[in-house]
Amino acid sequence: MCVAVPAKILSISGEEALVDLQGNQLTICITLVPQAKIGDYVLIHAGFAIHTIDREEALETLALWEELNKFAQGS
Amino acid sequence: MPKEVKTVPDLIKRIKEKVRPVRFMEVCGTHTMAIAKYGLREILPPEIELLSGPGCPVCVTSQGDIDLALELAARPGVTLFTFGDMLRVPGASGSLESVRAQGAKVHILYSPLDCLQYAINHPQEEIVFLGVGFETTAPTVAVAIEQALAHKVNNFSVLSFHKRVVPALQALVSGGNTAIDGFLLPGHVSSILGREPYEFLAREYNKACVITGFTAEDILLGLLMLLSQVENKSYRVEIQYKRGVNPEGNPQALAYLAKYFTPVETTWRGLGPIPESGLGLNEAYKDFDAFRRFSLQLGRKEIPTACSCGEILKGLKRPEDCLLFANQCTPLEPVGPCMVSSEGSCAASYHYRR
Amino acid sequence: MSQDRILMSHGAGGLKTYQLIKEIFHKHFANPILTRELDAGLFPGTPGRWAMTTDSFVVKPLFFPGGDIGKLSVCGTVNDLAVSGAKPLYLTSSFILEEGLPLIDLEKIVASMAHTAREAGVQIVAGDTKVVEKGSGDGVFITTTGLGLVPGEIDYSPQHIQPGDKVIISGPLGQHGLTIMAARGNLPVTSSLVSDCACLHELLNPLHSPEIRCMRDPTRGGLATTLNELALQSGLGILLEEGAIPRDPAVEGLADLLGLDSLYLANEGKAVVIASPQAAPRVLAQLRNHPLGRQTSLIGEVTGEAAGQVLLQTDLGTKRVLRMPAGELLPRIC
Numbered sequence: 001m002c003v004a005v006p007a008k009i010l011s012i013s014g015e016e017a018l019v020d021l022q023g024n025q026l027t028i029c030i031t032l033v034p035q036a037k038i039g040d041y042v043l044i045h046a047g048f049a050i051h052t053i054d055r056e057e058a059l060e061t062l063a064l065w066e067e068l069n070k071f072a073q074g075s
Numbered sequence: 076m077p078k079e080v081k082t083v084p085d086l087i088k089r090i091k092e093k094v095r096p097v098r099f100m101e102v103c104g105t106h107t108m109a110i111a112k113y114g115l116r117e118i119l120p121p122e123i124e125l126l127s128g129p130g131c132p133v134c135v136t137s138q139g140d141i142d143l144a145l146e147l148a149a150r151p152g153v154t155l156f157t158f159g160d161m162l163r164v165p166g167a168s169g170s171l172e173s174v175r176a177q178g179a180k181v182h183i184l185y186s187p188l189d190c191l192q193y194a195i196n197h198p199q200e201e202i203v204f205l206g207v208g209f210e211t212t213a214p215t216v217a218v219a220i221e222q223a224l225a226h227k228v229n230n231f232s233v234l235s236f237h238k239r240v241v242p243a244l245q246a247l248v249s250g251g252n253t254a255i256d257g258f259l260l261p262g263h264v265s266s267i268l269g270r271e272p273y274e275f276l277a278r279e280y281n282k283a284c285v286i287t288g289f290t291a292e293d294i295l296l297g298l299l300m301l302l303s304q305v306e307n308k309s310y311r312v313e314i315q316y317k318r319g320v321n322p323e324g325n326p327q328a329l330a331y332l333a334k335y336f337t338p339v340e341t342t343w344r345g346l347g348p349i350p351e352s353g354l355g356l357n358e359a360y361k362d363f364d365a366f367r368r369f370s371l372q373l374g375r376k377e378i379p380t381a382c383s384c385g386e387i388l389k390g391l392k393r394p395e396d397c398l399l400f401a402n403q404c405t406p407l408e409p410v411g412p413c414m415v416s417s418e419g420s421c422a423a424s425y426h427y428r429r
Numbered sequence: 430m431s432q433d434r435i436l437m438s439h440g441a442g443g444l445k446t447y448q449l450i451k452e453i454f455h456k457h458f459a460n461p462i463l464t465r466e467l468d469a470g471l472f473p474g475t476p477g478r479w480a481m482t483t484d485s486f487v488v489k490p491l492f493f494p495g496g497d498i499g500k501l502s503v504c505g506t507v508n509d510l511a512v513s514g515a516k517p518l519y520l521t522s523s524f525i526l527e528e529g530l531p532l533i534d535l536e537k538i539v540a541s542m543a544h545t546a547r548e549a550g551v552q553i554v555a556g557d558t559k560v561v562e563k564g565s566g567d568g569v570f571i572t573t574t575g576l577g578l579v580p581g582e583i584d585y586s587p588q589h590i591q592p593g594d595k596v597i598i599s600g601p602l603g604q605h606g607l608t609i610m611a612a613r614g615n616l617p618v619t620s621s622l623v624s625d626c627a628c629l630h631e632l633l634n635p636l637h638s639p640e641i642r643c644m645r646d647p648t649r650g651g652l653a654t655t656l657n658e659l660a661l662q663s664g665l666g667i668l669l670e671e672g673a674i675p676r677d678p679a680v681e682g683l684a685d686l687l688g689l690d691s692l693y694l695a696n697e698g699k700a701v702v703i704a705s706p707q708a709a710p711r712v713l714a715q716l717r718n719h720p721l722g723r724q725t726s727l728i729g730e731v732t733g734e735a736a737g738q739v740l741l742q743t744d745l746g747t748k749r750v751l752r753m754p755a756g757e758l759l760p761r762i763c
Contacts, residue, residue, distance in 0.1 A: 002103075002105065002208065002209065002211035002212065002261070002263040002264060002762065002763055003105065003685070003686070003687075003688040003761065003762055003763065004211070004262075004263045004266070004319075005682070005685045005686050007682075021682040021683065021686060022678040022679055022681065022682025022683075023621045023678055023679035023682065024611075024618055024619075024620045024621060024622065024679050024682055024683050025618070025619040025620070025621075026616075026617055026618050026619070026686075027617040027619075028186075028617065029186070029188060029215075029218060031218045031221075031327075031331075032214055032215070032218065032325060032327050032328045032331065033325070033327065034327055043263065043266060043319055044686065045211055045212065045215070045263060045762065046158075046185065046186050046187060046208075046212055046215045046762045047185055047186025047187075047188060047189070047215070047617060048186065048214075048215045048218065050211060050214070050215075050263070050266050050267060050325060050328060051263075051266040051319055051320070051321075051325060053318050053319070054318075083745050104763065111749065112743075112749065113743055113745055113747065114743050114745060114747025114748060114749045115745075115747070117747040117748070118745065118746070118747055131763065132763050133763055158760075158761060158762045158763065159688075159759025159760045159761045159762075160759070160761040160762065160763045162757075162759060163756060183615070183759055183760065184615060185615060185616050185617075185687070185760050185762070186617065189615065189617075207763070208762065208763055212762060212763070291745060406756075407756070425752075426750065426752050
C-alpha cells in the first residue's frame with residue numbers, strides 16, 4: 001500500500017537530510033526519525049524518512065538467511 | 076538479482092513440505108503487486124490461495140469523497156494538490172483528471188511538503204492538499220501542517236481522506252468472515268504502527284499474522300511463517316520484515332498522528348461506513364481542515380454499480396469472478412476502484428494475468 | 430537584437446520577423462539550400478527510396494540534463510529515419526514561440542539544434558516561425574520533418590519478423606523519461622541522471638542487412654509499449670528475459686521511489702533491433718563497438734505462441750504479461 005525505499009543519509013541539516021538513492025541525491029524530511037544519523041539507512045515514503053534501518057543492506061540478505069535457518073530448525 | 080534466485084527454490088521447497096489448503100489475505104496493495112510482478116502464484120502450491128485485501132488507499136476512497144474533492148477543485152481560487160494515484164479515480168461526475176481538463180487547478184506532488192512552498196509563493200490562491208493513504212502517509216501530512224503553522228502559511232488546508240488499516244481489518248473479521256486463515260500484514264504501515272494493533276486478530280479471531288516485506292523471499296518467508304502458525308494452531312503476530320519494522324513501530328510518527336488527527340467514521344468504497352476508520356483533523360488544527368474551511372458536507376450518495384469491488388476487497392470474490400472484469404472495466408476505462416490504482420486487485424490481475 | 434524577449438511583432442511577418450529569421454535561425458542553420466531564402470528548399474535529386482517523417486516536440490523544462498528541446502527535435506526525427514533504415518539528410522523545422530520567451534533561450538535552442546544537426550550530418554533546409562500570445566504556449570514548440578534515403582535492399586517491417594528472431598536493446602532504459610520528471614523541479618532530487626537523447630543513425634546505419642527484420646526507437650511509453658506494438662503488428666509473441674534487460678541503477682532507484690517501472694519510461698537514444706538468430710551475434714558486437722551502444726544486450730526472442738503479447742520471464746523463472754500502459758505515468762506513493 002505504501003511505496004517506500006531504503007536510502008543512505010549523507011548529511012543532515014535541521015529537519016532535512018540529503019540521502020543517496022543508488023546514485024541519486026534527494027533531500028528528504030527526517031522529522032519522523034529524530035534518532036537518525038549520518039550513515040544510517042532510512043526508509044523513504046513521500047519525501048519523508050519513516051524508519052531507520054539498523055543494519056546495512058548487505059546484511060539484510062544474511063539476516064533473512066538466519067531467519068530462514070532458524071525456521072528450519074523449528075525455533 | 077542472483078541472490079534472490081538462490082533462496083527462492085529453497086523457500087518453495089519448505090512451503091511445499093508444510094502446505095495444506097489455506098486462504099491467506101495480503102492486506103497491502105504493494106504485496107498484491109509484488110506477488111503478481113514476481114509471478115509467485117505460478118510457483119506456489121495450489122493449496123495456497125492468496126486473496127487481495129483492502130490495502131490500497133485509492134481503491135477504498137469512496138465515490139462520495141471523490142465527488143467532494145471534484146467539487147472543491149472546481150471552485151475558483153482553489154488549487155488542489157494530491158498524489159499521482161488519485162488523478163484518475165472516478166467519482167460520479169468525473170475524475171480529478173477530467174476536472175483538470177476543464178480548467179480546475181490540480182497538481183500532482185511527491186511530498187506533502189511540496190505544496191507548502193507553492194502556498195507561500197501563491198498567497199492569492201487557496202492551496203488544498205487532498206490527503207489519501209494509511210498510517211504510513213498521514214504522519215507526513217501532520218508534519219506539513221506543523222510546518223505551515225511554524226511558517227504562518229494561512230492559505231493551506233488539508234482535505235483528509237486518510238484511513239486506518241486496523242478498523243478495516245476488524246470489519247473484515249468481525250463480519251463472520253471465516254474465509255481467511257491468516258494475513259500477510261503490510262510492511263510499511265507497520266513501520267509506523269508496530270505489532271500491537273494487530274494482536275486482536277490472533278488473540279480473538281485465531282488468524283495467523285505475519286508482518287511481511289516486499290521482496291520475493293520476504294513474501295515466501297511470510298507465507299511459510301503463516302503456514303507454520305496454522306499448522307501449530309499457534310496464532311500470533313510475527314514480524315518477518317524486521318529490517319523495516321520495529322515491534323513498537325515509530326513512536327515519533329505515532330505521536331504526530333495522535334497530535335494532529337482523530338479517528339472518525341468514514342466510508343470505504345466497497346466496505347461501507349466503518350467506525351473510527353478515518354483520520355480527521357483535530358479540533359486544535361481546524362484552521363487547516365478543508366472540510367471546515369470550505370463548509371463541505373459529507374455523506375454524499377454513493378451511486379450503485381454492478382462492480383464486485385466490495386466482495387473482492389472482503390476476500391469473497393476474485394477479480395475474475397466479477398462480470399465487468401476485463402469487459403466493461405479495464406485500466407483504460409475503470410469502473411471500480413480496484414481497477415483504477417495500478418496496484419488495485421483488479422488492475423494487478425488484469426496486468427499480470429496470463 | 431535590441432529586445433530580449435519574443436514579442437507578438439516577431440510573428441507579425443514584418444521587419445522583426447525577418448530580423449529574427451536572419452539573426453537567429455539563418456545564423457545557426459546556415460547551409461547552401463537554406464540561405465537561398467526560397468519558400469521551399471530545393472535539393473539535388475537522388476535515385477533511391479525516400480523516407481519521410483515528422484514529429485512535434487513539447488517538453489517541460491526546455492533545458493534538461495543531457496539536452497534541450499532543440500537537440501531533442503533533431504534527434505527524435507533523425508532516429509525515426511534511422512530505425513526506418515534511412516540515412517537522414519534533410520530536416521525542416523517549425524517553431525511555435527510563446528510571447529515573452531527570452532531571446533537568449535531561443536538562441537540557445539537554435540544553436541543546439543544547429544550543432545546537433547551538423548554533427549549528425551543533416552541540413553535544416555526550411556523553417557517557419559509563429560508567435561502565440563503569452564499563456565497560449567509553453568515557451569517553444571518545435572515540429573521537425575525529416576527526409577532520408579533508404580539503401581536499395583533495406584526493407585524493415587514488423588511483417589518480416591519470424592519466430593526465433595532475437596530482440597536486442599542498445600542500452601539501459603528510462604533515462605530520458607526520469608530525467609525530465611526530475612528536471613521539472615517537482616521532485617527534491619539532485620539526480621545523477623542524464624537524458625540519453627542522441628542521434629542513432631551512426632549506430633544503426635552500419636547494421637543494414639536483410640537479416641535485420643525491424644528496428645524501433647522506444648520513446649513515449651518505453652520498451653513495453655514498443656514491443657507490444659511489434660507483437661501486435663507482427664502477429665507473433667515476444668518473450669523477454671527480465672534478468673537480461675540492461676538497467677541503470679540511478680534510474681531504477683528513482684523509479685522505485687516513485688512507484689514507476691523503467692520499462693514504461695521514455696527513451697530518446699535507444700533502439701530495439703529485431704534480428705535473425707544468425708545475425709544477432711554480429712549485431713550485438715557491432716552495436717557494443719559504438720559509444721552509444723556499449724550496454725547493448727540480447728533481451729529476448731520472438732515466439733510463435735502468445736500471439737500479440739509480450740511475456741516477461743522473471744528472475745524466478747515465472748512468466749507474466751508486459752502490457753501496454755493505461756495512461757500518463759505519474760509518481761505514486763501508494
